[in-house]
Amino acid sequence: MSTAFPDPATLVADPHAAYARLREAGPVHKITGPDGLPIWIVTRYADVRQLLADPRLSLDKTHRLPGQYKGFTLPAALDANLLNMDPPDHTRIRRLVTQAFTPARIxxxxxxxxxxxxxxxxxVADRGHADLIAEFAAPLPITVICDLLGVPHDSRRDFRDWTDALVAPDPENPDGTKHAVAAMLSYFPQLIADKRRTPGDDLLSDLINVRDDSDKLTEDELTSLAFLILSAGYENTVQLIGTAVLALLDHPEQLAALRDSPAKIEDAVEEFARFDGPALLAIRRFPVEDVQIGDVTIPAGETVMLSLASANRDPARFRDPDRFDVDRRDSGHVALGHGIHYCVGAPLARLEAQIAVSTLLRRFPYLQLAAPREELRWRPSMRARGLLALPVSF
Structure with a gap:
């Protein structure tokens, strides 16, 4: 018997309460998704962490049975990326990308x-107020990732718009996602052609050289990889910074503790990610054989979603999990994944969040929310957790 998924408004407004109810009711639930198709939702930390690294759960859509949840389908030139691959292709491509995200390079x-x-x-300093999403949390990571890839300055605003349209489609603009995909399909091949003619000191030029010299990347893999690095490198970080600042504003004693002891920022970023991370659900997976969780069997080929948000608030793993604490010591969150699909850009996302939050608190020590808390708007997404705007005064 399927269970209705929490309605979108409830899930967007308070996903942690919705997932707490599911987690308390059982470790896995067969849910009727937004499109009416079945999804298995795994809610508890131990199961989520184990399954994130379990080779029986494939990211390759060829293992999906007919009539299963599809999510958003991209064309092949953007879809041949790490989020749809298992070893050995995943291993080959991840090894190339990891070189760009070594601790020393970051x-x-x-x-x-x-x-x-x-x-x-x-x-914004002289103005005394700002929308921290539009004017700080968004332009910082898009600039960083575009610099890393070598994207020209005049294209960066477009990339923000395209990525936003893919992650959280505007219900009032039903063609927005289609137009964003078409724009990316047009832009990326041209950017790659420009880099072939005039290579730069950037990651995309390096990946092109690998593809052309050693033939380790197909053309679709190259285009898809550039798309993934850009979209994930921007989207996850802007969401992490936004929810981190909101958590501090909601807990002024924690804000004061971090402001007065800036050396705590590394541990604080781990708590930001655990408490209200950028992804509610990991990317869908498909069992290559039947998988047993407790007394429930998930059949091969059905769609599995691992709830990162639920796992990170599981009282079986975290003491007082709904308490936000920048001094928390029981870490081990799964906000950035686990196993071979652990977020390759995690070191960069952590560094950006550390710098963004610590600089904000140093520059604006009397930061305050400039709108009623209940009026803040969230991305209308079942997977992504992020604010549309964060008005503050200082």
Whole structure:
């Protein structure tokens, strides 16, 4: 018997309460998804963590049975990416990308990210108020990831719009997603052609050289990889920064503790990710054989969603899990994944969040929410957790 998925308004307004009810009722539920198709939702930390690294759950859509949840379908030129692959292709491509996100390379980016954070805050400092999403949390990661890939400055606003249309489609603009996909399909091949003619000191030029010299990437893989790095590198980080700042504003004693002890920022970012991370659900998976969870069997080929948000609030793993605490010591969250599909850009996302939040608190120590809490609007998405705007005064 299927269970109705929490209605979209409830899920967007308070996903943690909705997932708490599911988690308490059982470790796995067969849900009727928004499209009327069945989804298995896994809710408890131990199961989610184990299944994130379980090779019996495939990301390859060829393992999906007919009539299963599809999610949003991209054309092949954007779909041949790490979110749809298992080893050995996943291993081959991830090895290439990991070279761009080594700790040493990420730390070399610190001065530029710090300069950018200060410049963005300089632009609003005299005004005394700002929308931290539009004017800080969004432009920071899109600039960083575009610099990393070598995307020209005049295209960056377009990329923000295209990614927003894919992650959280506007119900009042039903053709927005289709237009965003068409724009990306047109833009990426042209960008790659430009980089072939005039290589730069950037990641996309490096990936093109790998594809052309060693033939380790197909053309679709190259285009899809650029698309994934850009969209995920922007979207996850803007959401993480936004929800982090809101959590601090909701807990002024924690804001004061972090402001007065900035060395706590690394641990605080882990708590930001655990408490209200950027993804409610991991990317859909398809069992290649029947999988047993407790007394429930998930048949091969059906669609499985692992609830990262639920796992990160599981009282069996985290003490007082609904309490936000920048000094928390029981870490081990799964907000950025686990196993071979762990977020390859996690070191960069962590660094950006550390710099963004610490700089904001240093520059604007009397930061306050400038709108009623209940009027804040969230992305209308069952997978992504992010604010549409965050008005503040300082």
């Amino acid at each position: 730390q070399r980016m610190r001065p530029d990210i710090q300069l950018l954070a200060d410049q963005l805050l300089d632009s």
